[in-house]
Amino acid sequence: MKVQMVDLKASYINIKNEIDSAIQNVLNKTNYILGEEVNKFETGFAKYCGVKYALGVANGTDALRISLISCGIKEGDEVITTPFTFVATTEAIIQSGGVPVFADINPATYTINPEEIEGKITKKTKAILPVHLYGHSCDMERILAISRKYKLKIIEDCAQSFSASYKINGKWKKTGSMGDVGCFSFYPAKNLGCFGDGGMIITDNKRIYENAKMLRDHGQYDKYLYKENGFNSRLDTIQAAILSVKLKYIDKWTNIRNKIANNYKKLLGNIVIVPEVPGNCKHSFNYYTICFQNKMERDKTQKNLLSNGISCQVYYPQSLHLQKVYRNLGYEIGSLPVSEKMQNSVLSLPMYPELDDDKIDYVVSKIKEIIWR
Ligand SMILES: *Cc1c(COP(=O)(O)O)cnc(C)c1O
Secondary structure, rough: OEEEEOHHHHHHHHHHHHHHHHHHHHHHOOOOOOOHHHHHHHHHHHHHHOOEEEEEOOHHHHHHHHHHHHOOOOOOEEEEEOOOOOOHHHHHHHOOOOOEEEEEEEOOOOEOHHHHHHHHOOEEEEEEEOOOOHHHOOOOHHHHHHHHHHOOOOEEEEEOOOOOEEEEEEEEEEEOOOOOOOOOEOOOOOOOOOOOOOOEEEEEEEHHHHHHHHHOOEEEEEEEEEEEOOEEEOOEEEHHHHHHHHOHHHHHHHHHHHHHHHHHHHOOOOOOOOOOOOOEOOOOOEEEEEEOOHHHHHHHHHHHHHOHHHHHEEEOOOOHHHHHHHHHHHHOOOOOOOOOOOHOEEEEOOOOOOOOOOHHHHHHHHHHHOOOO
C-alpha cells in the first residue's frame, strides 16, 4: 500500500465541479491580476479570522516580509523568533533588513518558549515573530504580555496554522488575529492550499494594512505614483477563486484532521510521544508529528516507513541556528538545546482529510514493527 504525506489529487476530485467552474469563470473574464475574486476572498478570509483587513499576496514568505516592513522593521532591528521552523521565517526577517534572534522552544509543543524570550531582548529588539508550528498555537497570552511590557510588535507566522485557535480572556481567537499582523501561506500542502503559490496578511491596524497594500503592488499609492520601494507580490485571481471555494470546507477538513489525530493518538500514544493539545488550544494538524526517545529509533522507523511505501518527513532536520547560511549570526552547537534535541527526535506522519482508517492502521503497523514498548 502507498500512503502519501498529503493527497492533493483526492482533495481536488472531491470538489472538482466547483473548482473547475470557479477557474472557468476567471478565464471567461480574463481579470487575472487583482480581479474581483481577490477582493471577495480577502473579505471572506478576514471574516473567518475575525479581523478587519486581509490582503492577498504572492506567497507566505512575502506575507512575512511585507508585514515586517509594514510594522516598521528596518536595517539592524532585532526580531526574536524560533529556530525550529521553516527557513522562510528567518529569510523574511533578513529580507526586511532585520536580524533574527533565536529563543529556544518548548519541548511539549515545539513552539517558542515564552520563558526564553525576555532574556533575548536588547535595545535593538523591535518585534517577536512566533510560529504556530504544525498547527499548534504558541502560548500567545504570555507572548502578548511580554510585547506589551517591552512595546514590541508581534508578527504571527500562521503558514501552518490556518483555522487553529487559542483561548484568551475566555474568548477563542484564530491564530493570526492576536498579534499586530498574521501571515498565511497557501502553498498546496498547507491546510488551505491553492494550485500554486499564494499568501495572505491579516490585521486590525488600518495603517499596517494600507502600507502592506501599497508594498504588494510596487509601492504604488495611486496610478503610476509611488511612495516607497515595493514589490510585485499579488495573489493571482485564479488562486483566489480556487481558495474561495476551499474556504467553505475548512472547518469540516480541520475537524476530520482532529479525528485522524485522535485515532493516531489512540494507536500510538503508549509507544511514542504524541501531540498533546492543551485546553486553551484548538490544533489544526497541518502536520501530525510524533517524537522518539532518540535519533536511532527515529531514523530506523523513518526508514521502515519509507521502504514500505509510506511518506514521512522530518520537520526540521537542522535547527536554523546551526544552518550554514546563518553562521554569521554566531550560534554554537549546544546554545539552543531543546531545538537541537527535537531535530533528532521528531517525525511527521501522513495527514490529510481523505486519509482513511486502513491507511492509518498500515502506518501504525509499520511503526510498531520497529518500536514496541
Ligand atoms: C510554508 C511556510 C512558510 C512560507 O510559505 P510560502 O508560501 O511557501 O512562501 C513560512 N513559514 C512557515 C512556518 C511555513 O511552513
